[in-house]
Amino acid sequence: MIGDRYEAVDDPACYPGSDVLINIPDLKDAGELEQFEVEHVGMRSVEGPPEGNYDTAHYRALHRYLFQDVYEWAGEYRTIRTSKGGNLFCLPEFISSQMEALFKGLQSPPFLAGSDPDDFIVVAAEFLGDVNHIHPFREGNGRTQLIFLRMLGLRAEHPFRPESVEPEAFLRAMIESFHGHLDALVDELERMRLRSLSGLRYASIIGLVMLALRRGHYIECKHNLKRMLAWK
Numbered sequence: 001m002i003g004d005r006y007e008a009v010d011d012p013a014c015y016p017g018s019d020v021l022i023n024i025p026d027l028k029d030a031g032e033l034e035q036f037e038v039e040h041v042g043m044r045s046v047e048g049p050p051e052g053n054y055d056t057a058h059y060r061a062l063h064r065y066l067f068q069d070v071y072e073w074a075g076e077y078r079t080i081r082t083s084k085g086g087n088l089f090c091l092p093e094f095i096s097s098q099m100e101a102l103f104k105g106l107q108s109p110p111f112l113a114g115s116d117p118d119d120f121i122v123v124a125a126e127f128l129g130d131v132n133h134i135h136p137f138r139e140g141n142g143r144t145q146l147i148f149l150r151m152l153g154l155r156a157e158h159p160f161r162p163e164s165v166e167p168e169a170f171l172r173a174m175i176e177s178f179h180g181h182l183d184a185l186v187d188e189l190e191r192m193r194l195r196s197l198s199g200l201r202y203a204s205i206i207g208l209v210m211l212a213l214r215r216g217h218y219i220e221c222k223h224n225l226k227r228m229l230a231w232k
C-alpha cells in the first residue's frame, strides 16, 4: 500500500520520529514551521522572481529562491516517492527527464506572446496538470506552480488574476487533472484571466495575500501586505 511505503517517520528529510521536514531555522513544531514558511516565502515572493528562460533551471531557481530561507534542499528535485490523497506522483528516478520533456514545450506557441488566449489557457492547464503530476519538489510545489503560472501568463501577455483563485475549486480541478480530466482546470484558469494589463500589480499583490490567507496566517499576511504595498 502507498501509505505504508511512504510513512513520514521513515523520511530522512524529516526529524526522527516526526513528519516535520528538517529546516534551516531548526523548528521542530509543524505549526511554527508553517508560520515561518508562509512569512519567508511570502516575503521572497514579493521581492520578484528570478529571471530565466522558462526552462527547468528557471523552475528550480524559482523554488530555490522562494524556499531559500526554509530548506537547504530548496531548488533540488526530491529523492523519495510522494503521494497525496492516494495519488502517487512521478517516481524520483524519472523526475529529471520528465521535467526536461515538459519544459521543452514551453518554448513554442501557444505559450509565447501573440498566441490566441483560449489556446493559451488550454496549454497552461495542461502544463499545470503535468507539472503537478511530476511534483518535482519534496514540498512547495503548489506555490511554485502558481507563481510560475503567473510568470507564464505575463510572458504570453495573457495574465492571470491570482486573487480570484478559489482554493477548494482549484484543488478539485487539480485532482481531476491528475486523472486526465482538464475541463475543470481550464474553467478555473479561465476565471482567473485578467482581461487587461492595467491593475496587474494590484492583482498580483492581492493574489499573494490570498495565498497567505488561504494558509490561515492572517497576522503574517498583514505583515507581508505592508511590504507588498511598498513594492515598486
Ligand SMILES: Nc1ncnc2c1ncn2[C@@H]1O[C@H](COP(=O)(O)OP(=O)(O)OP(=O)(O)O)[C@@H](O)[C@H]1O
Binding pocket: 084, 085, 086, 087, 132, 137, 138, 139, 140, 141, 142, 143, 144, 145, 170, 171, 174, 175, 178
Ligand atoms: N490528492 C491530490 N492529487 C493530486 N494533486 C494534489 C492532491 N492534493 C493536492 N494536490 C496538488 O499538490 C500541490 C501542492 O503541493 P505541495 O504540498 O508540495 O505544495 P505547497 O506549496 O507546499 O502547498 P499548497 O499548494 O497547499 O500551498 C497543489 O498544486 C495541489 O493542487
